[in-house]
Amino acid sequence: MSTLPQALEFDPELAVVLPKLPIPKDLNVAMLPAIREGTAKVTNATTAIQGKPVSHREVMIDGPEGTVVLSIFEHSPTTRKSRPGIFYIHGGGRILGNRFSGVGTVLEWVVNYEAVCVSIEYRLAPEFHGMIAVEECYTGIKWMASNVDSLGIHPSQLMIAGQSAGGGLAAGVALLARDRGGPALCAQLLMCPQLDERNNTVSSVQFLDRGIWNGKDNALGWRCALGENTNEGEVSPYLAPARATDLTRLPPAYIDVGSSEVFRDEDVAYAQKLWQCGVQTELHVWAGGYHVFDQMVPMSELARKAVVARSAWVQKHL
Template sequence: MPNPITAPPFDPELEAVLSTVGVPPTMTAEMLPEFRKGVPGMAENFIEEFIAKHDLEQRDETVTGYNGDDIAVTIFTPRGVEGTRPAVFHTHGGGMILGDRFVGLKQISPWIDAHKAIVVTVEYRLAPEFPDPYPVEDCYAALAWTAENATDLGIDPERIIIAGASAGGGLAAGTALLARDRKGPKLFGQVLMCPMLDDRDATISTQQIDGIGVWDRGSNLLGWNSLLGDRRGTDDVSIYAAPARATDLSGLPPAFIDTGSAEVFRDEDIAYANRIWEAGGVAELHVWQGGFHGFEGLVPHASVSQMALAARNNWVDRLLNG
């Protein structure tokens, strides 16, 4: 039953197709096995088309993740490009419980075309089978491997951007914090697309988006409970798992943060950008009126989606051309 707290309206163009996007407002644990199956052959077909469209070479590597376990990374390199290139280190979305390293590549593909950027995407392990700190530590381990092997990969180590959407945005933020605190790879920028940052379920936006839209309050609690278990909402949660808990956001790379006005993550994303500014850092924040979670990927033809995509790509262009 929808929450009685009034939610902001959806953009009319987005709302018109909301019922057809194939994503229920609330994800439950019982749905996980089916959603994890995906559509047979879709991933393979997508990768083949992705490589052909952007004229890429694919290289798969096994690297050492958290606890010394093997995890996979895939590197996509533009063909025929000499010298070192900027790189996008990609952490996929999926609420910490879904997805693989090929989810979300379409969102970063314009940067391949515009800048001949190399993409490194990591197969971090998912909750609840692999709870915190597995996901963020896997991401950091793969980032460290990328920086250590930058010359071999053709990457300019001074121009590595970390990027992710939803849970991937939260993991990108957490990995950037780890890189800062461990004096690890120096990131050039972070692109946090509708990032999942706060486990505490205490904002107005999480109360508003309950039983409506995409990835509502119930879905979000499922994701966080899967990741953190009984620790969710307590003091026993690190800033790397839930970056919204960080009180010191100084010393971070420039950040691009975007979110919709009608999604659970709105308030935590706004607060995160604000704390970067309070620390004297660099952030660009966009809150798109009427946007539900992941609207620009689910309904890319909508006017607000086109504006959101253009703003994000423009920020990356300015960063890499600067």
């Protein structure tokens, strides 16, 4: 594009808060260790379940690159013997975050619907790139599906959910599950998912250097996730689901995204492709919303609307 398209404004209630948020400026690889360390101090099991009737325990499983840690969250106490199951994949641009990042969204459903949530600590880029994170997440959901009896999960009520990078990984794992013959998923919940490594949509240009996760940050995340020597023709659709040409036989999907963020156009395009392939999909584009606005400004009117719509869809499918 020879000229930058005019960017959409942020919702006024969100815009006021944006300058106060601890957003790293000019994100680069050298900054990642310190950001991860800071995240771990405030985003952990204790803070995740604080004040909630939720228990937490950990399980170690064998993954493609070694041991993988899973966190299991359950309503405490529970009265149901056969419950819904949600496999959750955290966000962070594939370079940041941990299995507790954003999990509060899912814990509301653990409480309200007595669901069981399994959240995975997948390996981050650039230290681990390519298909490693996807394969680890697939291993995690296979473990969950193989242990539905011991977890007290109804086998027909297994949903995959992810936010941002986790939404992209969730979409990739749903494709893998279809192509490898399981596990069977009842639904896929993709919250502002990171789907397209090309990072060349109008919205990626409109928000090249604005917002919580901008086009420059996204380019860095994908460079790390792909590896420096990855050629365009080598990108797997399981890693970047926007590249998938066949989305048939996938579970029903929910996609939500802000109108004022990088992922807007790729998420809308993915929803359209799902419809074209016969997959029932609910799409919400929240006017003026920036990336993960519902977590950053949870008391805003826009966040409350987004949470109500998303929870209604989850309740329907669980």
